[in-house]
Amino acid sequence: MNRFTSGLAIAGMLTASAAFAADCPENLPTIEPGKLTMSINATIPPRQYIDDQGNLQGLHPDLGNEIAKRLCLEPAYMNVEFAVQIPGLATKRWDMVNTGMYYKPERAQIMRMVPYVVNALALVVEKGNPAGVTGYESLAGEPVATEIAGFADNLIRTINDEQVAQGMETMDIKAFNTFAEAFAALGAGQVKAVFGPDAVAAYYAERGSFDVGASGLNPGLPSSFGFDGKTGQRLAHAVSNVLRDMVDDGTYNKLMSSYGATQIQFWDDYTGDIAVYYNPE
Template sequence: MSFRTISLASVLLVSTAASAFAQTCTPKIADSELVKPGTLTMSTNPTLPPLQFVDSTGELKGMRVELGREIAKRLCLTPDYIRIEFSAMIPGLQAGRWDMINTGIFFTAERAAMMQMIPYEDQAISVSVATSNTAVKDKDGLDGLRVGVEIGGFEETKTRALDAELKAAGKKGLTIQTFDNFALAYQALRAGQVEGVVSIDGVAKEYDTRGDFRRAVSGLYPAPVAVAFKSTTLADAVSGVLKEMKADGSLGKLFDSYGMPMVTSDYSVKGPGR
């Protein structure tokens, strides 16, 4: 049998399997609740390895990416990711550009007043420095540093809080430089344009493990990370999926494979009217 014949047979087999799945798996979310019929459209900022990133082949990968695809699968929807800067996430959700923010958005009461949120992951803030910088070992050691951080997120808020804490203690504080995303911030650190980058524990740990940067300080300002929605119906459905995944062990297995901490809460939705 020729290669062409084998390839055609494979295509037909895949096509048949996809058709069978479409016939047996009915979407659990009405099209009226979705940006695109039969599709779970998710926004992500893929600059945070190992949670969400683009590999050398251009493929979107990471723990949160896998989680989003599994959620879509269990809802009988086709997953679709839109890569966008974090600063556009909430406005885009409110404008109906995507169904779900799946970029590791930190949960806050202020955000939960604007949209439906499901805390699912525990994270905290870390500060990365150059591997040659062995002087910074604690929060006080950060005093006087020029640090980079992604604009508009929880990390920037807490970086400014840390600056205020240091100054309140009679110290110099931080010189803060904001970037459109964390990839640019880490590039600036590599180039010596900043002396540190404030990101989340999981990302700083990954860069430390690779030997790219040293995680000098970690565990600052611990808080839950969430997925977010405009549709209450979709949020409730995803909440159900996460509870199901926790019960069958698949959620714990995914988190363990990346060494990430799960929340201790019950994956209930928090938001307006809750």
Template sequence: MFRFSMSRGLLAVSLLSLTASAALAQSCTPKVAAGDLITPGKLVMSTNPTLPPLQFVDSSGDLKGMRIELGTEIAKRLCLEAEYIRIEFSAMVPGLQSGRWDMIDTGIFFTEERAKIMQMIPYEDQAISVSVAPGYDKKIIGKDDLAGMTIGVEIGGFEETKTRLLDKELRDAGKLGLTIQTFDNFALAYQALRAGQVQGVVSIDAVAKDYDARGDFKRALSGLYPAPVALAFKSSKLADAVSATLKEMKADGSLKTLFDKYGLPMVAGDYSVKGPGR
């Protein structure tokens, strides 16, 4: 197994505040008590901006994407200033538990195991895909066709867990397994695919679809291991406030408008919090 280091630009924790959110935060009373926030008056969120069109850095160096828009709107409705910390996924849960940020806004997959250690609100339906290089000529119509391939994946997330499950399923069926290479983020995994260091990359459906639409990489398989994606919190009171905000956004239609803008599916649930003590 290989692990690749992140570039210095993304390894360093960077902070980005959005002025529109800050202006609104100054004009109304925060709906979350200062004691339930890392910094009074701010909603500090972690994100890993290597997943276009969900969260990414544009050519001007600004954070963009559906989840960035969602986090900013949540902060606005809570009368808080949105602040983002750009960090690798593997550091997000430890950082949440140690009080470095209020909310994980990177599309963390919901699992019962994770809900035992933090507050989670499922809000988005996703699954995982396998991307290959544009010139890859092996026919892939199902999981079995991945046997023997070298696959890259971001370390520490749902995608890595399911890639290892896929490897086991193949081996249990008497087929060749996968050679799995882990990377600190999806951008590095896709760079390795472009360089021919891996034959495929496992990522979420929306990301693989975006790369395919741009002609960068072919989406060979999609819809694997579907599961809800969540926002995550340490503070139960903050989680409750965000849950109420999402329900409000669903009721007024703005949540559907945002999801439709990016062609993404909303969860069928009611945006209730799941976690310790729930």
């Protein structure tokens, strides 16, 4: 597990100046007073990654920094694999999951979720696409990589089960701790494709590392910030209110546009306002 300091590689904490204003929410229940501690898996460019100078970059850190500033808190990031991020809310390791976690109704039964951006998925392949991958069916009988325990991992397994039921060969699904490891496996020829966010696919394709076999898959899935179900009510609502303010003053549109991200207003289930979703069993 790593913390970040702006401008340094994997040490300390990433900080940004907080704008302490008279209208700041008072006494927000964070694990460390005066700080907003967020979990992130900084291996998914351009949404979240470490640049060559060791700085945390991407849409999600930019959003987290702006949210923290408006809450008059100092942003702090814990760089951990996704599999531990949801449990870490309940054990008070961090206040908020800020890693592009997909919204799912079953997740909203155990945690408070604030959807903020719409996603789609893609299949990233070797340069030149020598295997001719054009969709899920192209991967029947082939090794496929993804990130463990995330939405893409669950979805590719569901799709594989459906294809097997139709008589196709089973995929050899390899789930890695991070997308960086998954792409390393693709570069080493260990898998035929990586299944993950299409923004990540576009990032690598633009840099000539790999090609995109298929994109825009399963569109309309929102990413969400996550908060503890039992204790995160005040913080979740404070963050959703900040995001509404960012929509109203144009900051949200500016950030989304700078990363080519699809705004939450295009989510099929969008109700007209950024909101907290929590439906405990």
